[in-house]
Amino acid sequence: MTGSQESPSFRLAYVPGVTPAKWVKTWNERLPDIPLTLVQVPAAEAPEVLRAGEADAGLVRLPVDRAFFSAIPLYTETTVVVVPKDHLITAVEEVTLADLADEVLFHPLDDVFDWDAPPGEPAFERPATTPDAIELVAANVGLLVVPQSLARLYHRKDVTYRPVTDAPQSSVALSWPEEATTDLVEDFIGIVRGRTVNSTRGRAKPPATPAADQKHKRSEGAGTRQKQPAKPAGRTPRARTAGGKPTPKRGKPRRKS
Structure with missing residues (x-):
């Protein structure tokens, strides 16, 4: 009997001073079935943690070795x-x-x-x-x-x-080993870049259910239904009697001379 495959998870390293809470919140809303584990590491040790595969990506301080890592700069601190x-x-x-x-x-x-x-x-x-x-x-x-x-x-x-207005500054980036750009890494890239769920580079939408498909077709039909043309403006047609003759007009009786 073969063992079951491990459930997917995502490990995010982060260095002191970085607060990943807003991105973690978005991850949990979009991918509730894939747990995200935070791994806090000293800034100097973050590259080795990523090299060793102890985290899938990291919020690190630049610079990083661009021959090995991909990096997306996020912000520069005061x-x-x-x-x-x-x-x-x-x-x-x-x-x-x-x-x-x-x-x-x-x-x-x-x-x-x-x-x-x-x-x-x-x-x-x-x-x-x-x-x-x-x-x-x-x-x-x-x-x-x-x-x-x-x-x-x-x-x-x-x-x-x-x-200190003229001091060196520290920039924070999302970084990961370039050869380990997994689908989950792409998902997190989309989150930090502010992509929506429906973005073409985001996670694919689930297939539509038959009920949803029927609803979509009905909505399409409603959108293409044509309205009846309005009747042209003009005189109001006179009512007719049962025999088909026009109903005589009513008015004031004429005075006899």
């Missing part, structure tokens, strides 16, 4: 600097990298920016993670430049952030 709530920077709406030149800036090992080191004074050590660096910011030891989504994700009551 870059911010995380500061203690009583820092002088909180008095302004935004800053530039030049404004941070005299500040100690942390460079965590999981930094998502493609730079050798952030501007400003180097910190005494590199924190292991972004949450560790934010704890040091709260202790008033230095500052941290991150994408805005990470500042929100690791928010604390004793820190805040301001946009």
Whole structure:
């Protein structure tokens, strides 16, 4: 006796700061019989997770190896600097990298920016993670430049952030191994691109049932039914008696002379 084939499922990797909830909701509405499993991975490990087949696609940070992966850029984030709530920077709406030149800036090992080191004074050590660096910011030891989504994700009551207008930016993309472009991957591509259920590149419609087919035919017949032509305007025809003679007109009696 042969074993039954596994039920289809879709595994979506995503990196910290990315919120896939709206796309997952649409997936569950359109494909309720195919479960979608979320796999959260560190940004630096996302490519290896996809290479190893541990996820079918991923919401990752660019760049990716375009010789191996396909990628659809989705959006680019605002870059911010995380500061203690009583820092002088909180008095302004935004800053530039030049404004941070005299500040100690942390460079965590999981930094998502493609730079050798952030501007400003180097910190005494590199924190292991972004949450560790934010704890040091709260202790008033230095500052941290991150994408805005990470500042929100690791928010604390004793820190805040301001946009950095000329800092590097991080872009998020949907990515997957090019040679593993399955039908389910195509379905998810359609969702993130905003395609409707009836899109020509979306999932095919189910075959119509006999009842639905009959209903469609009736609706087509109703659409082609011709209206009776209207009668031309003119005098109203006189009524006739049973013998076929016109009914005499009624009017005022003529006076005898």
